[in-house]
Every structure is written in structure tokens, then in C-alpha cells.
Amino acid sequence: MVSPETLRRLGLQPGRIVETIVASYTAEGKPHAAPMGVLLEEWGTVAIRPYVETWTYRNLESRRQCTVNLTGSPKLFLSTVFKGEPEVGGLPEGFFLPALKVEAPRLRDADGWLEVEIFSGETLEGRGLFKGRILRVKAVPRLPEAYCRAWFAAIESIIHATRVLEYSRAGRRSEADRLARLIASYRSLIGRVAPGSEAEEAVEKLASILSRYGFKPEAYSELF
Numbered sequence: 001m002v003s004p005e006t007l008r009r010l011g012l013q014p015g016r017i018v019e020t021i022v023a024s025y026t027a028e029g030k031p032h033a034a035p036m037g038v039l040l041e042e043w044g045t046v047a048i049r050p051y052v053e054t055w056t057y058r059n060l061e062s063r064r065q066c067t068v069n070l071t072g073s074p075k076l077f078l079s080t081v082f083k084g085e086p087e088v089g090g091l092p093e094g095f096f097l098p099a100l101k102v103e104a105p106r107l108r109d110a111d112g113w114l115e116v117e118i119f120s121g122e123t124l125e126g127r128g129l130f131k132g133r134i135l136r137v138k139a140v141p142r143l144p145e146a147y148c149r150a151w152f153a154a155i156e157s158i159i160h161a162t163r164v165l166e167y168s169r170a171g172r173r174s175e176a177d178r179l180a181r182l183i184a185s186y187r188s189l190i191g192r193v194a195p196g197s198e199a200e201e202a203v204e205k206l207a208s209i210l211s212r213y214g215f216k217p218e219a220y221s222e223l224f
Contacts, residue, residue: 019159116134156186
């Protein structure tokens with residue numbers, strides 16, 4: 001069993017949802033990655049709830065193994081959410097490496113990852129509920145970094161953006177606009193505290209993507 005102390009040092013606690021990037025193989029063996037909230041249900045067990053129309057759902061249903069990648073990089077979140085968009089492009093060569101204990105890819109540039117084997121799965125209200133055992137944990141040694149609000153704001157913006165587009169497609173425009181206003185406020189914050197940073201580059205690409213889908217950041221930025 002993975003040590004609770006090891007998980008605690010990585011910011012994982014039972015009952016806490018953390019934003020991660022889940023990586024898995026398709027039935028044909030192609031690597032895939034997508035940002036996803038993951039819940040540590042108890043020490044050694046995680047719950048993952050992908051929507052049924054996603055590749056992650058299909059991959060976990062068929063392959064039953066994945067990695068849960070830990071990172072604070074806005075670039076990694078953006079590239080796995082919006083891969084294929086003109087502003088982002090495809091995932092670069094060498095983006096994935098193989099895990100050791102499970103048959104799944106992991107992200108080369110992640111700060112750490114969990115190797116997970118799924119032991120149960122069901123579908124509830126359009127989402128899967130997969131529970132998995134953590135077979136291996138790996139953290140990459142890194143020097144501590146000073147906290148900057150821009151990184152949090154950029155990742156929140158990317159997560160909100162997926163819901164902006166989802167709500168818009170579902171005809172829930174007022175909810176989409178509410179999140180678009182939050183993104184505009186985060187964009188303004190990032191421009192103030194971290195100009196020229198990875199976080200600003202990510203949020204500017206995000207703004208361009210949203211503009212093409214009818215959510216022009218300038219219209220919301222007038223509020224701030």
C-alpha cells in the first residue's frame with residue numbers, strides 16, 4: 001500500500017478533490033490525456049468521474065488503468081484541454097512516457113504522478129464513476145518556488161473555459177457569461193502580476209480560443 005505520508009506530502013488527503021491530468025491508452029493503444037478533478041476517497045483509493053462521451057471514460061472502461069499526473073503548469077493544462085485548436089496545436093513528440101506498474105502513459109513534464117488500476121466502474125447521470133487503487137507514486141525532485149497568483153488564476157481560467165463552451169452548447173448562456181466574466185478578471189490579474197509569463201501566454205491563447213466561439217474577452221474586461 002502507498003504510504004499515507006507520501007500522499008499527504010503531495011497535497012492529497014481523503015475527501016479532497018485535486019485538479020490533475022489523467023492519462024490513459026485508447027483501445028488501440030494511442031496515448032490520451034485530459035484534465036480532470038480526482039478525489040482521494042481513502043488512503044490508496046481514488047475516484048475519477050469522466051463524462052460518458054469523453055475518451056477518458058472510454059479508455060478507463062476498456063483498459064482499466066491510468067496515471068493521475070500532478071502539475072501546476074498552465075501550459076500542460078491548456079495543451080491537454082485544447083489540443084488541436086490553432087492556438088495550441090497538437091501534443092509534441094515525447095509528451096508521454098510509459099508508466100512502470102500499469103499499462104498507461106504518463107506526462108513527461110509532470111511534477112509527479114500516481115499509477116492507478118481501476119477495480120470498479122459504473123455510470124451515473126451521464127458520468128462514469130471509476131474507482132482505482134494507487135499502485136505507485138512518483139514525485140520529481142524540484143526546488144521550491146515562490147507563490148504567484150497568476151498560476152492559480154491561469155489554471156482556474158482553463159477549467160472555467162471548458163464549462164463556458166459546455167454551457168453555451170447547452171443553451172445556458174447566463175451561466176457561460178458568468179464564468180467568462182471570471183476568466184476576464186483572472187486575465188486582468190495575470191497581466192498585472194506576471195506579464196510575459198507562461199501563465200499570461202496560456203491565458204492569452206485561451207482568450208483567442210474563446211473569441212472564436214463567440215466569447216470576446218474585451219467585452220467582459222470592460223467590467224474590471
